[in-house]
Amino acid sequence: MKIEVKDAPGQLVAALKPISEAGGNIIAVIHEWDPTLRPKTRIVHVVLDLPEDRVDGLVEGLTSKGVSILRMGEERLLMKRSVIMIGHLMHTDLSDTVDQIDRTGFAEVVEIHMTMPGIAQRSSALLTVSATNRAHMETAMEILRTVAKKKELLLVEPMEEGI
Amino acid sequence: MKVAILGLGSVGRGVASMLAKKDLGIVVTGIADSRGGVMDPAGIDLAAVLEQKAKTGCCGEPSIRGEDIARNGDYDVLVEVTPTDIRTGEPALTSIRTALSRGKHVVTSNKGPLALHYTELMRLATENGVQLRYEATVCGAIPIIQTLQHGLAGNEVQAVYGVLNGTCNYILTRMADEGLTYDQALAEAREMGYAEADPTFDVKGIDTALKLVILANTIWKNGVTLRDIDCTGIDLLTAEALTLAGSQNCTIRLIGEVIPGRKLLSVSPRILPKKHPLVVRDTLNAVTVVTDMAGAITQVGKGAGSVETASAVIGDLLFIRDCHVKGD
Numbered sequence: 430m431k432i433e434v435k436d437a438p439g440q441l442v443a444a445l446k447p448i449s450e451a452g453g454n455i456i457a458v459i460h461e462w463d464p465t466l467r468p469k470t471r472i473v474h475v476v477l478d479l480p481e482d483r484v485d486g487l488v489e490g491l492t493s494k495g496v497s498i499l500r501m502g503e504e505r506l507l508m509k510r511s512v513i514m515i516g517h518l519m520h521t522d523l524s525d526t527v528d529q530i531d532r533t534g535f536a537e538v539v540e541i542h543m544t545m546p547g548i549a550q551r552s553s554a555l556l557t558v559s560a561t562n563r564a565h566m567e568t569a570m571e572i573l574r575t576v577a578k579k580k581e582l583l584l585v586e587p588m589e590e591g592i
Numbered sequence: 593m594k595v596a597i598l599g600l601g602s603v604g605r606g607v608a609s610m611l612a613k614k615d616l617g618i619v620v621t622g623i624a625d626s627r628g629g630v631m632d633p634a635g636i637d638l639a640a641v642l643e644q645k646a647k648t649g650c651c652g653e654p655s656i657r658g659e660d661i662a663r664n665g666d667y668d669v670l671v672e673v674t675p676t677d678i679r680t681g682e683p684a685l686t687s688i689r690t691a692l693s694r695g696k697h698v699v700t701s702n703k704g705p706l707a708l709h710y711t712e713l714m715r716l717a718t719e720n721g722v723q724l725r726y727e728a729t730v731c732g733a734i735p736i737i738q739t740l741q742h743g744l745a746g747n748e749v750q751a752v753y754g755v756l757n758g759t760c761n762y763i764l765t766r767m768a769d770e771g772l773t774y775d776q777a778l779a780e781a782r783e784m785g786y787a788e789a790d791p792t793f794d795v796k797g798i799d800t801a802l803k804l805v806i807l808a809n810t811i812w813k814n815g816v817t818l819r820d821i822d823c824t825g826i827d828l829l830t831a832e833a834l835t836l837a838g839s840q841n842c843t844i845r846l847i848g849e850v851i852p853g854r855k856l857l858s859v860s861p862r863i864l865p866k867k868h869p870l871v872v873r874d875t876l877n878a879v880t881v882v883t884d885m886a887g888a889i890t891q892v893g894k895g896a897g898s899v900e901t902a903s904a905v906i907g908d909l910l911f912i913r914d915c916h917v918k919g920d
Contacts (some may be wrong), residue, residue, distance in 0.1 A: 511840060511863070512863070513833045513836055513837060513844075515828060515833050544832035544835070544836065551828075551830060552832075553830045553832035554836070555837075555839070583824070583829070583861075585833065585837075585844060585860075585861050585863055586860070586863065587862060588868070591854075592853045592882055
């Protein structure tokens with residue numbers, strides 16, 4: 430969201446406080462300085478992670494503190510990761526494989542590209558999974574690993590760096 | 593400095609021919625292959641032995657065995673370059689134990705003994721005040737072991753991962769470039785001499801896993817063995833999977849990785865952006881080390897080949913000569 434705060438000591442912290450009070454997780458704060466702005470005000474972009482049902486409460490909290498919300502955008506699922514699955518994908522119930530991710534509530538399969546070279550031959554599919562955050566993505570991957578093992582599918586994951 | 597060479601296959605021949613060609617001050621006093629051997633404390637004529645090996649398939653007298661040379665030969669360093677046996681590590685294991693127990697340094701390209709008995713062999717070397725060096729076991733010509741032990745000394749290594757098998761990398765490169773099936777690419781790799789008649793060892797990821805075991809023990813001295821590695825090969829990959837990865841500007845490579853912080857010890861085919869530093873072509877190897885001070889360092893080079901592997905063996909020999917052999 431994009432908010433407008435007064436340019437005075439302590440004002441930014443005061444504006445961010447309602448976010449943590451609403452149970453929100455602040456991912457990034459970007460300070461903007463614009464000479465054409467009204468004097469003594471600053472525009473701040475805040476990227477945050479918050480359950481949908483608490484958004485209204487946050488808006489109230491902010492306006493009651495005198496912070497004006499200029500714009501609010503929403504992207505529910507923040508992370509994307511593509512994996513490749515190889516094997517008898519249809520015969521091992523592809524919709525069940527997808528459903529195991531979708532029914533988590535925090536991750537879903539948003540794209541599938543599939544090639545089936547011939548009857549009785551193994552097919553290959555590129556699955557793109559979206560999740561609300563890194564931890565949820567890891568859980569979704571763990572589900573896929575378990576499903577792949579059970580259905581004897583080969584799961585090819587992207588290389589994730591980081592120690 | 594006196595050296596005895598056990599094994600006269602691709603690596604052994606590379607070492608012998610480079611020692612014959614370059615004036616490195618190294619005298620070879622014993623050589624054996626699986627069929628016989630030759631010993632001469634005054635120094636062997638390497639060119640003559642290589643010629644005989646090429647003509648007859650054997651380098652010397654059937655009565656002189658590798659084990660005799662290890663036990664009784666007059667040498668400072670034993671160069672053990674016989675083929676890898678991943679179940680027993682033999683005959684290399686016995687030769688290495690014999691040499692170390694005699695207080696002789698050892699340089700080897702053999703993954704078996706190190707992957708199976710790393711801790712024991714290193715202890716034996718320390719107890720006898722000698723070096724056991726094995727640069728040639730991992731990534732052929734790339735000096736990864738020297739980098740870890742000396743170049744990055746004092747660093748805390750947090751991760752090591754890479755493309756450690758040239759055969760798999762060749763197959764994957766060809767599948768992606770030409771849309772070949774796995775079987776077609778494997779047949780081509782065989783024709784080029786990059787794959788063995790039985791490719792299991794390479795394509796199932798076992799060779800990569802052995803190298804990971806050696807790297808992990810070198811870095812963390814953690815006693816990891818082959819059983820601890822979660823291993824998936826490339827033999828079930830389809831041409832379509834490579835095409836799908838390509839549609840995302842990515843490709844697939846067989847990656848071995850050890851990241852203790854994430855409890856990760858695995859060999860598996862992975863999706864990587866085409867521009868990733870580990871996406872090397874054909875039979876090349878690439879390995880990344882991540883440390884606390886240096887950050888990430890990636891080395892790329894030839895992972896196999898007669899003279900390329902000899903480069904690693906000779907590097908170890910000269911390191912021992914310069915740092916550990918007194919007198920000469």
